Amino acid sequence: MKTAWEYRYAHRTQKMGSSVIRELLKLTAQPDIISFAGGLPAPEVFPVAEFKQACNYVLDHFGAQALQYSTTEGYGPLRAMIARNTSRYSVPIVTENILITSGSQQALDFIGRLFVNRGDYIALESPTYLGALQAWNAYGAQYIPVPADEDGMIVDELEEALRMGPKFIYVLPNFQNPSGSTMSLERRKKLVELADRYGVPIIEDDPYGQLRYEGEHLPSVVALDSAYRGYGEECYSGNVIYLSTFSKLLAPGIRLAWVVAPEEVIKRLVMAKQAADLHTASFNQYVAYEVGKAGFLDEHVEVIRRTYKERRDVMLEMMDEMFPTSVRWTRPKGGMFLWGILPDFLDAADVLRVAIERKVAFVPGEAFHPNGGGANTMRLNFSYSSPENIREGITRLGTTLKELIKQNGHG
Amino acid sequence: MKTAWEYRYAHRTQKMGSSVIRELLKLTAQPDIISFAGGLPAPEVFPVAEFKQACNYVLDHFGAQALQYSTTEGYGPLRAMIARNTSRYSVPIVTENILITSGSQQALDFIGRLFVNRGDYIALESPTYLGALQAWNAYGAQYIPVPADEDGMIVDELEEALRMGPKFIYVLPNFQNPSGSTMSLERRKKLVELADRYGVPIIEDDPYGQLRYEGEHLPSVVALDSAYRGYGEECYSGNVIYLSTFSKLLAPGIRLAWVVAPEEVIKRLVMAKQAADLHTASFNQYVAYEVGKAGFLDEHVEVIRRTYKERRDVMLEMMDEMFPTSVRWTRPKGGMFLWGILPDFLDAADVLRVAIERKVAFVPGEAFHPNGGGANTMRLNFSYSSPENIREGITRLGTTLKELIKQNGHG
Numbered sequence: 001m002k003t004a005w006e007y008r009y010a011h012r013t014q015k016m017g018s019s020v021i022r023e024l025l026k027l028t029a030q031p032d033i034i035s036f037a038g039g040l041p042a043p044e045v046f047p048v049a050e051f052k053q054a055c056n057y058v059l060d061h062f063g064a065q066a067l068q069y070s071t072t073e074g075y076g077p078l079r080a081m082i083a084r085n086t087s088r089y090s091v092p093i094v095t096e097n098i099l100i101t102s103g104s105q106q107a108l109d110f111i112g113r114l115f116v117n118r119g120d121y122i123a124l125e126s127p128t129y130l131g132a133l134q135a136w137n138a139y140g141a142q143y144i145p146v147p148a149d150e151d152g153m154i155v156d157e158l159e160e161a162l163r164m165g166p167k168f169i170y171v172l173p174n175f176q177n178p179s180g181s182t183m184s185l186e187r188r189k190k191l192v193e194l195a196d197r198y199g200v201p202i203i204e205d206d207p208y209g210q211l212r213y214e215g216e217h218l219p220s221v222v223a224l225d226s227a228y229r230g231y232g233e234e235c236y237s238g239n240v241i242y243l244s245t246f247s248k249l250l251a252p253g254i255r256l257a258w259v260v261a262p263e264e265v266i267k268r269l270v271m272a273k274q275a276a277d278l279h280t281a282s283f284n285q286y287v288a289y290e291v292g293k294a295g296f297l298d299e300h301v302e303v304i305r306r307t308y309k310e311r312r313d314v315m316l317e318m319m320d321e322m323f324p325t326s327v328r329w330t331r332p333k334g335g336m337f338l339w340g341i342l343p344d345f346l347d348a349a350d351v352l353r354v355a356i357e358r359k360v361a362f363v364p365g366e367a368f369h370p371n372g373g374g375a376n377t378m379r380l381n382f383s384y385s386s387p388e389n390i391r392e393g394i395t396r397l398g399t400t401l402k403e404l405i406k407q408n409g410h411g
Numbered sequence: 412m413k414t415a416w417e418y419r420y421a422h423r424t425q426k427m428g429s430s431v432i433r434e435l436l437k438l439t440a441q442p443d444i445i446s447f448a449g450g451l452p453a454p455e456v457f458p459v460a461e462f463k464q465a466c467n468y469v470l471d472h473f474g475a476q477a478l479q480y481s482t483t484e485g486y487g488p489l490r491a492m493i494a495r496n497t498s499r500y501s502v503p504i505v506t507e508n509i510l511i512t513s514g515s516q517q518a519l520d521f522i523g524r525l526f527v528n529r530g531d532y533i534a535l536e537s538p539t540y541l542g543a544l545q546a547w548n549a550y551g552a553q554y555i556p557v558p559a560d561e562d563g564m565i566v567d568e569l570e571e572a573l574r575m576g577p578k579f580i581y582v583l584p585n586f587q588n589p590s591g592s593t594m595s596l597e598r599r600k601k602l603v604e605l606a607d608r609y610g611v612p613i614i615e616d617d618p619y620g621q622l623r624y625e626g627e628h629l630p631s632v633v634a635l636d637s638a639y640r641g642y643g644e645e646c647y648s649g650n651v652i653y654l655s656t657f658s659k660l661l662a663p664g665i666r667l668a669w670v671v672a673p674e675e676v677i678k679r680l681v682m683a684k685q686a687a688d689l690h691t692a693s694f695n696q697y698v699a700y701e702v703g704k705a706g707f708l709d710e711h712v713e714v715i716r717r718t719y720k721e722r723r724d725v726m727l728e729m730m731d732e733m734f735p736t737s738v739r740w741t742r743p744k745g746g747m748f749l750w751g752i753l754p755d756f757l758d759a760a761d762v763l764r765v766a767i768e769r770k771v772a773f774v775p776g777e778a779f780h781p782n783g784g785g786a787n788t789m790r791l792n793f794s795y796s797s798p799e800n801i802r803e804g805i806t807r808l809g810t811t812l813k814e815l816i817k818q819n820g821h822g
Contacts, residue, residue: 003673004612004650008578010528010550016682043475051478055466064454067462067662102513102666106688113549117421134686138524139421167419201415239415251478253693255513262414271427275545277517281692282664 015137034393036380037361039177039336042311045304046251047291054290058283066286072274073266074100074258075285081292082258091223093236096263099270102280104207104245104257108135110272111203111241114265115167116141123166125153127339127368127377129177129205132170143370150330152176152183155190162198169200173221175208175335178368178379182333185218192224195239202240207248210301212334213309222260237262246288248336249297249304254284308336308383314390315382322398324405329380336383339365342376342401345408349375354404360396426548445804447791448772450588450747453722456715457662458702465701469694477697483685484677485511485669486696492703493669497653500621502634504647507674510681513691515618515656515668519546521683522614522652525676526578527552534577536564538750538779538788540588540616543581554781561741563587563594566601573609580611584632586619586746589779589790593744596629603636606650613651618659621712623745624720633671648673657699659747660708660715665695719747719794725801726793733809735816740791747794750776753787753812756819760786765815771807 058066073079079098086093101107108131116122118140124132126145133143144161147154153171162169171191173183183191195202204221219227222242229238245257259269273279291297315338316331323329329340340362342348348364355361365377385393469477484490490509497504512518519542527533529551535543537556544554555572558565564582573580582602584594594602606613615632630638633651640649656668670680684690702708723743730740740751751773753759759775766772776788796804 003648003675004606004610005526005652005673005676008526008612009679010524010526010531013525013679013682016679016686038480040480043479046474046478048470048474048478051474052467052470055470056463059459059463059466063457063459063462065664067457067459067664068454069449069451069658069663102688102692105686109687113421114424115416115419115421120421131686131689138683138686195415199415201419237414241416247480251694252480253476253478255688255690255692262416264414265416268420268424268427271424272549275427275516275542275549276520276687277513277666278542279666281513281666281695283662284692284695 012138012140015140033356033359033361034385034389034396035361036382036385036393037363038384039381040384041248041252041336042307042383045307047296047300050291050296051251051287054287057290058286062286066283068282070279070282070285072270072279074098074280075282075289077293078285078289079258081289085297086260089217090220091226091236091242091260092232092234093260094234097236097260097266099259099261099266099273100280100285101257101259101273102255102277103247103252104205104243105131105135106276107243107257107259108132108205109138110269110276112136112139112141113272114268121164121166122168122170123158123161123200124170124370125172125176126370127178127365127374128170128370129172130368132205133370145370148176148179148181150181152181152187153191155187155194158191158194162194162200166200168203169195170203170205171221172205173218174206175211175332175337177207177335178337178363178365179339180330180332180335180337181339182218188218188221188224191221192228192239196228204240204242206243207245208335209244211248211305211308211336213305213312215333235263236260237264241265249301250288250291254288256280256284256288311382311385311387311390312338314387315380315394318391318394319398322395324398324402326405327401336381338380338382340378340380342378343405344376346404347375348378351378351401351404355397355400358396358400360393360400362397423549423551426551444767444770444772445796445800445807446772447793447796447804448774449795450792451795452659452663452747453718453794456718458707458711461702461707462662462698465698468701469697473697477694479693481690481693481696483681483690485509485691486693486700488704489696489700490669492700496708497671500628501631502637502647502653502671503643503645504671505645508647508671508677510670510672510677510684511691511696512668512670512684513666513688514658514663515616515654516542516546517687518654518668518670519543519616520549521680521687523547523550523552524683525679532575532577533579533581534569534572534611535581535781536583536587537781538589538776538785539581539781540583541779543616544781556781559587559590559592561592563592563598564602566598566605569602569605573605573611577611579614580606581614581616582632583616584629585617586622586743586748588618588746588748589774589776590750591741591743591746591748592750593629599629599632599635602632603639603650607639615651615653617653618656619746620655622659622716622719622747624716624723626744646674647671648675652676660712661699661702665699667691667695667699722793722796722798722801723749725798726791726805729802729805730809733806735809735813737816738812747792749791749793751789751791753789754816755787757815758786759789762789762812762815766808766811769807769811771804771811773808
């Protein structure tokens with residue numbers, strides 16, 4: 001029976017419906033599957049004891065405030081803490097440059113809401129983060145894909161895209177989801193200059209920036225933009241909106257992330273957030289502040305780095321050993337993902353179907369390509385599974401790939 | 412200096428910017444003002460001890476899950492608990508009829524996102540909830556106001572509105588924000604019949620339904636719609652989307668609310684939520700389930716009712732004593748607000764300016780009128796202030812009103 005709602009959906013719902021990430025999260029819930037599909041942090045590194053201590057402290061000392069409605073911008077001390085940390089390792093900013101959001105996905109949604117008219121173009125790396133595409137599809141965005149390699153977006157190809165008039169540029173410079181690539185310093189500088197020359201602003205999405213397992217930390221695009229403009233200690237008012245999150249540093253289940261932007265943009269984002277959900281949970285913000293205030297995050301990120309570095313190393317080592325030579329893959333210097341490229345004649349979705357029978361899973365790469373293509377690509381997550389499961393899962397997957405390549409007469 | 416973002420805002424931002432609630436929340440933060448302006452629950456009734464116990468239990472037993480990403484629909488046991496409670500006091504539904512949202516404001520936003528094309532009309536009570544107008548303004552909604560009195564929307568006037576082709580009808584049948592009025596049973600039944608006859612669905616917003624201080628509980632519109640259609644114990648698939656929240660029963664700072672809707676609508680809402688913020692904080696959902704699972708909410712609501720009934724009674728008693736006779740007001744049977752109507756020659760915004768000097772605050776009623784008007788109306792919140800502060804605040808406000816009426820030569 002049709003409900004009275006059936007013919008009342010708005011135009012914008014026509015581009016909704018891609019629920020790839022969601023279906024994948026369901027896959028990972030089957031306990032007997034070794035899943036490299038999700039984008040989950042390792043639960044072993046969640047600082048449960050510190051959360052417990054913080055919850056008790058907050059409820060003992062600030063129960064009435066932490067359980068009450070609060071301001072849309074976010075909890076003042078938490079915003080100030082983030083501003084201090086950002087000033088220390090990235091770009092000098094003040095509290096007024098910060099908005100707390102319910103995860104970075106919400107920040108991506110608000111950016112679509114503020115800037116994307118139906119039909120507007122966005123220049124971005126191909127492949128790129130699926131969640132950003134989902135957020136902006138809802139506002140009728142279109143995409144100008146810019147090719148990328150192991151050093152990130154190929155900035156020399158960006159100039160042509162900029163002449164097509166995109167509303168903004170979207171980049172994930174560090175250990176990109178899905179490819180694992182990191183944009184080189186030279187390209188970052190060139191990106192800042194080109195964006196300034198064409199007057200096109202930049203969204204820098206940086207959930208993994210601190211999860212580096214080798215090599216030197218590279219300055220963020222927002223920091224380079226600030227330096228390029230000669231800003232000092234004042235309020236940042238440049239060309240970049242920078243996103244980061246506690247999902248990878250603390251835990252995703254508290255849904256806490258933040259936006260760094262010029263104060264005028266923050267004011268507009270606050271209006272968007274007010275209409276969207278009033279404010280992010282006060283309790284979660286108080287607790288995150290308590291967990292983070294005494295420098296705990298600096299220690300904790302070391303634990304995460306050690307854990308994920310080992311898992312990345314095990315995965316790469318096993319792939320070297322078990323994967324057929326006709327498959328290529330990236331060797332990310334950080335983050336949570338690596339990217340595989342299968343021989344052209346293999347479709348990763350077909351591989352997945354067989355792999356699931358063998359109780360191992362990954363994400364076919366096609367959905368990460370804004371305008372299609374990449375049917376022979378795959379994303380593998382190395383942060384969630386234990387080293388033992390990575391060994392077993394990569395063995396299963398390698399065996400599957402070898403068989404499928406042989407079946408296709410190329411063995 | 413203008414940033415590169417300045418001329419890049421989308422059309423839809425032109426209707427953003429009303430930040431009345433937000434500015435009001437700032438007012439309430441000044442400690443020496445007695446504020447009847449906000450819509451805050453009394454912090455004295457927050458079950459802090461139960462939250463503490465629940466946080467510890469959840470982190471001891473479900474730390475890895477509660478801090479991890481989870482499904483967009485919400486935590487299964489919490490959805491099932493809400494479905495059971497809803498079936499018990501309202502309408503028979505199942506888990507699949509429930510979506511968890513980050514506050515009811517988010518549910519209102521998603522309803523706009525799913526159903527409102529720019530220029531679509533929504534039929535609603537005038538005055539109505541400001542947050543709904545803010546949510547739907549962002550999608551370019553227009554409004555057909557239907558007059559209301561102490562028995563809620565005057566349903567006889569709705570029929571004319573329905574012939575104008577609204578996308579849906581929005582009602583707050585219980586202790587409405589801002590007016591405090593409650594829709595009579597007869598009108599609820601008529602509303603269900605009219606909506607069915609014209610094929611126009613209904614959004615029923617019910618944050619205060621359980622906060623009744625006198626009289627009999629009235630069946631919700633969704634329950635009447637279900638009975639009208641002859642549904643039994645199956646999945647609800649009728650004409651109404653019903654919204655409620657833990658903000659008033661537990662605490663608003665955890666941002667937890669829910670939508671009851673036909674399963675097909677829930678599926679679409681899930682897609683909207685996936686693009687908007689992936690999911691509501693897992694930790695908060697685990698904690699709310701632990702707090703609520705053993706029937707605690709039934710006891711706790713009694714505490715809230717007792718507390719708010721006393722405050723309502725004190726406020727009404729003091730108004731009877733202190734307010735000039737040319738001011739009229741509602742006598743709500745529940746909820747958190749009452750509504751004042753000043754003599755035509757007084758503008759409530761002018762009154763507020765003087766009142767703030769006398770350290771008492773309220774909300775001028777004009778903003779609650781979708782198409783303007785009501786400059787002589789005011790909303791008073793009675794849940795947040797202590798009885799002592801209500802006595803003092805109403806005394807100050809009554810004195811101010813008497814003076815202003817006298818100054819205008821009508822004393």
